Amino acid sequence: MNKKIIIANWKLNGSIQLLQNLLKPISDFVKMNHISSKVIIAPPSVYLNQAYNIVLNTNVIIGAQNVDVNSFGAFTGEISVNMLKDINIRYVIVGHSERRLHHQENNILIAKKFEVVKHAKLIPILCIGETDKDYNLYTTQRVCQKQIDIIFDLLGETAFCNTIIAYEPIWAIGSKKIPSLNYIQDMCCFIKDYILKQQNINKKSFFIQYGGSVNENNIQQLCKIPDVDGFLIGSVSLSLNKFLKILKTISIDK
Ligand code: PGA
Numbered sequence: 001m002n003k004k005i006i007i008a009n010w011k012l013n014g015s016i017q018l019l020q021n022l023l024k025p026i027s028d029f030v031k032m033n034h035i036s037s038k039v040i041i042a043p044p045s046v047y048l049n050q051a052y053n054i055v056l057n058t059n060v061i062i063g064a065q066n067v068d069v070n071s072f073g074a075f076t077g078e079i080s081v082n083m084l085k086d087i088n089i090r091y092v093i094v095g096h097s098e099r100r101l102h103h104q105e106n107n108i109l110i111a112k113k114f115e116v117v118k119h120a121k122l123i124p125i126l127c128i129g130e131t132d133k134d135y136n137l138y139t140t141q142r143v144c145q146k147q148i149d150i151i152f153d154l155l156g157e158t159a160f161c162n163t164i165i166a167y168e169p170i171w172a173i174g175s176k177k178i179p180s181l182n183y184i185q186d187m188c189c190f191i192k193d194y195i196l197k198q199q200n201i202n203k204k205s206f207f208i209q210y211g212g213s214v215n216e217n218n219i220q221q222l223c224k225i226p227d228v229d230g231f232l233i234g235s236v237s238l239s240l241n242k243f244l245k246i247l248k249t250i251s252i253d254k
Pocket of ligand 1: 236
């Protein structure tokens with residue numbers, strides 16, 4: 001798959017001003033330069049609708065950072081898949097490590113969210129990855145396997161059809177440290193083979209991204225990793241210049 005998928009996770013950052021100063025020029029850039037990579041921007045949920053209207057008639061797609069497992073009712077503060085569908089949002093990040101850490105989301109809850117998103121015929125972007133402790137103990141594969149298995153247990157062998165998996169070593173997120181290119185390739189290849197084996201079909205119908213301290217300087221090297229289909233980008237996606245440099249590099253690299 002040579003068309004990369006780039007996802008910008010704005011996290012808890014954004015404003016109406018930022019939609020104009022960042023999202024608008026990104027969507028203009030993608031339109032004018034015929035960028036063929038899929039560019040998905042995930043702003044905080046209060047801005048989804050406005051963001052959607054800004055990128056209308058461009059190839060930029062708006063995604064959500066999170067969703068609740070419940071569809072409606074007495075769940076103060078939550079948003080549902082139906083609400084996302086109502087405002088034409090198709091992609092949803094599920095299980096980001098910051099949700100796991102700060103909002104006590106465990107593998108079971110994340111698997112349920114993944115299920116709700118898939119049942120609504122939306123596309124989940126599942127984040128998996130190891131802590132620095134796991135990394136130092138060489139248990140990364142086991143940790144990722146567990147994060148994947150729980151989803152197969154709930155959804156069966158077609159669980160990952162038409163989905164995105166973002167492999168993000170937690171210790172690389174926001175730390176300006178990235179693993180070696182070989183390590184990223186080995187992990188993405190491991191995840192791909194592991195899912196294909198459980199799926200019982202050879203056709204790869206999912207995408208694997210790398211996330212964690214991706215920036216305008218390392219993107220060229222990262223693009224060369226064969227089993228990486230795209231990138232999940234946090235802090236650097238908030239800088240217009242740096243993010244456009246990434247988009248340029250990716251489109252030249254194809
Ligand atoms: P970062 O974040 O690019 O700032 O490391 C990545 C992420 O949290 O997905």
